[in-house]
Amino acid sequence: MTPRSTASAPRELGPRRLKLLWLIAGIAVALVYALSARATEFNLWIVLRDGDMFLQLIREMVPSTKERWLHLLTHYLPRLKQPFLQTAQIAMLGTAGGAVLSVPLVLLASRNVTPHPAVYVIAKALMNLIRTIPDLLYAAIFVAAVGVGPLSGVLALTVFSTAVLAKLASESVEAVDPGPLEAIRAAGGTSLQVLRHGVAPQVAPLFWSHCLYVFEVNIRASTVLGLVGAGGIGQQLQLMLSLFQYENAFVIILVTFLLVVAIDFVAGRIRERLV
Amino acid sequence: MxxxxxxxxxxxxxxxxxxxxxxxxxxxxxxxxxxxxxxxxxxxxxxxLMVPDRQWLWPAIEAMGETLAIALIGTTIGALAAVPVAFLAARNVVVYRAAAAVGRQVSNAIRAFPELVLGVFFVASYGPGAAAGALAIGVHSIGMLARLYADIIENVDPGPAEALLAAGATRLQVFRFAILPQVLPEFIATALYRFEINLRSANVLGLVGAGGIGVVLLQALTLRRWGVVGACLLVIIAAVSAVDYGSAWLRRRLV
Structure with a gap:
C-alpha cells in the first residue's frame, strides 16, 4: 500500500478486535434495554394478557346500536362546534403570532444578513433552546402561569412556532441568491432596501409555505392542548373522559381525526402550489 | 403590467x-x-423565578432516566412493528396489490392519531405509569416509521436480488443477503431520528400520567414550585440536546 491510500482509508481493525468491538456493543445495547425494561416495568406478556382491558375500553367507546349513533350525531355533535372552532382559532393565532415574532429573529439568525456574527450565534442558540421543549410543555407552563383557557394555548403555540419558523426561514434566507443583494448594495441601497427588494421577494413564497406547515403542526397540537388545560376541543375530551362519557369522547376523537386528515390534505395541496 | x-x-x-x-x-x-x-x-x-432548584436536580435526572427508557422502549416497539407494515406497503414488494394501498392507509391513519390521546387510553386501561407511555409512543411511531421504511424499501437496488434469484436462491435467502443489508442501516438511522421525536413526546406524556419527568413537572406546576419546574426544564433541555447531537452523529456514520 502506498502511504497515501493508508492515510485516506479508515483505520483498519483486525478481525478479532472487530469481533470484540461488536460483542461489547451488543452487551451494552442489551444492558440498556434491560435497564429500560426495568425502569418502565414494561412487560410484553402483561401487555398482551391485559389487552382485553384495552379492548373493553374501546368497546365501551364505540356506540353499539344504530339509535345510539343517531342520538350522538344529532344531539352531541352540534355541541362540539364551538370547541372545534376554538381549536382552529388557537392554532391560527399561535401561527400568526409565531409568524410575526419570527421575522426579527430570522434577520438576526441568518448568516448572510445578521448585523453581527455574535448576534447570529446568540439568536441561533436561542432558537434551538426554545425548540428543545415541546409545545405541550409550554402549554402546561402557561396554564400554571396565566390560568386554564385558550390564551395559554395561544401563548404556548406562539413561543414554539416562533422558534420553528425562525429556524426554517433562516435556512431559506441563508440559501438566497446573493446576486440581487450585491447589485442593490453596489447601487448604494441601504441594508433595509437590500432586505426589502433583495431578500424578501426570494424568501416570501418559502416563508408562506413554512407558515402553512407550522399551521398544520399547530392544528395537530391544538387538538390535544386541552388535555393539559389550554383550551380547545381537548378540554372537552378530557371532561368527557373524566366523566366516563366514553361514547361522547369517541365522537370527539373521530371528528378530530377526520379534521386532521382533511387539513393535512388541503394544506399539502396549497403548499404544492406555493413552491 | x-x-x-x-x-x-x-x-x-x-x-x-x-x-x-x-x-x-x-x-x-x-x-x-x-x-x-x-x-x-x-x-x-x-x-x-424558574431558577433551577439544586435539591431537585438529582430527582429530575432520575425521572429523566425513566423518560429516556420510555422513549427507547416505545421507539423499539414502533420500529419492530413497522417492518411488516412497511413491506406490505412498499409498492415494489407487492404481496397483494391491494395490500400496498391498505398498508399506506393504515400507517397514515395511525399517524393522524395524537399520541397524547393514545397515552390517555393506555393510562385508562393499563393504569398510570411508564409502561402506558411506552405503549402510546410505540403505537404512534408505527405510522411514520412504516411510511418511511416503505420509501426505503422502494428505493432498494434490484440488482443483487435478481442476481441471487438467477443463481437459484430461495426467497428467504434473497431477503437475507440482498434486501436486508441494503435497508437495515437506513432502518436504524430512521428509528434513531424517530427516537429524537419520541424523547420529546415522552416528556409530554407524563402530563397525562404516563410516567417519566412529565409527572414530576406536572406536580411542580400544580404546586407552583417554580424552582422545581426550572430544574426539570434544565434537565429536559440538556437531555434532548444531548440526544439530538448524539443521534445526528450516529446517523451520519450509519448512512
Whole structure:
C-alpha cells in the first residue's frame, strides 16, 4: 500500500478486535434495554394478557346500536362546534403570532444578513433552546402561569412556532441568491432596501409555505392542548373522559381525526402550489 | 403590467382574508391585547423565578432516566412493528396489490392519531405509569416509521436480488443477503431520528400520567414550585440536546 491510500482509508481493525468491538456493543445495547425494561416495568406478556382491558375500553367507546349513533350525531355533535372552532382559532393565532415574532429573529439568525456574527450565534442558540421543549410543555407552563383557557394555548403555540419558523426561514434566507443583494448594495441601497427588494421577494413564497406547515403542526397540537388545560376541543375530551362519557369522547376523537386528515390534505395541496 | 397589478391585488386579498380570520379568532377566544400587556410582566416574572432548584436536580435526572427508557422502549416497539407494515406497503414488494394501498392507509391513519390521546387510553386501561407511555409512543411511531421504511424499501437496488434469484436462491435467502443489508442501516438511522421525536413526546406524556419527568413537572406546576419546574426544564433541555447531537452523529456514520 502506498502511504497515501493508508492515510485516506479508515483505520483498519483486525478481525478479532472487530469481533470484540461488536460483542461489547451488543452487551451494552442489551444492558440498556434491560435497564429500560426495568425502569418502565414494561412487560410484553402483561401487555398482551391485559389487552382485553384495552379492548373493553374501546368497546365501551364505540356506540353499539344504530339509535345510539343517531342520538350522538344529532344531539352531541352540534355541541362540539364551538370547541372545534376554538381549536382552529388557537392554532391560527399561535401561527400568526409565531409568524410575526419570527421575522426579527430570522434577520438576526441568518448568516448572510445578521448585523453581527455574535448576534447570529446568540439568536441561533436561542432558537434551538426554545425548540428543545415541546409545545405541550409550554402549554402546561402557561396554564400554571396565566390560568386554564385558550390564551395559554395561544401563548404556548406562539413561543414554539416562533422558534420553528425562525429556524426554517433562516435556512431559506441563508440559501438566497446573493446576486440581487450585491447589485442593490453596489447601487448604494441601504441594508433595509437590500432586505426589502433583495431578500424578501426570494424568501416570501418559502416563508408562506413554512407558515402553512407550522399551521398544520399547530392544528395537530391544538387538538390535544386541552388535555393539559389550554383550551380547545381537548378540554372537552378530557371532561368527557373524566366523566366516563366514553361514547361522547369517541365522537370527539373521530371528528378530530377526520379534521386532521382533511387539513393535512388541503394544506399539502396549497403548499404544492406555493413552491 | 396588468399581470403585476393582478398579483398585487391577489396578494392584498389574501392578506385581508388572513387579517379578518385572525381578528375573528381573537374575538372567538376573547383575546384582549390590554390584558396580555398587563399580564406580560407577570409571565416574565414567573420565568425569572424558574431558577433551577439544586435539591431537585438529582430527582429530575432520575425521572429523566425513566423518560429516556420510555422513549427507547416505545421507539423499539414502533420500529419492530413497522417492518411488516412497511413491506406490505412498499409498492415494489407487492404481496397483494391491494395490500400496498391498505398498508399506506393504515400507517397514515395511525399517524393522524395524537399520541397524547393514545397515552390517555393506555393510562385508562393499563393504569398510570411508564409502561402506558411506552405503549402510546410505540403505537404512534408505527405510522411514520412504516411510511418511511416503505420509501426505503422502494428505493432498494434490484440488482443483487435478481442476481441471487438467477443463481437459484430461495426467497428467504434473497431477503437475507440482498434486501436486508441494503435497508437495515437506513432502518436504524430512521428509528434513531424517530427516537429524537419520541424523547420529546415522552416528556409530554407524563402530563397525562404516563410516567417519566412529565409527572414530576406536572406536580411542580400544580404546586407552583417554580424552582422545581426550572430544574426539570434544565434537565429536559440538556437531555434532548444531548440526544439530538448524539443521534445526528450516529446517523451520519450509519448512512
Amino acid at each position: 396588468s399581470g403585476l397589478a393582478r398579483s398585487a391585488a391577489r396578494r392584498a386579498a389574501v392578506a385581508a382574508v388572513i387579517i379578518v380570520l385572525c381578528v375573528w379568532a381573537a374575538q372567538g377566544i376573547r383575546l384582549d391585547i390590554q390584558r396580555i400587556g398587563r399580564g406580560l410582566p407577570a409571565i416574565v416574572n414567573i420565568f425569572a
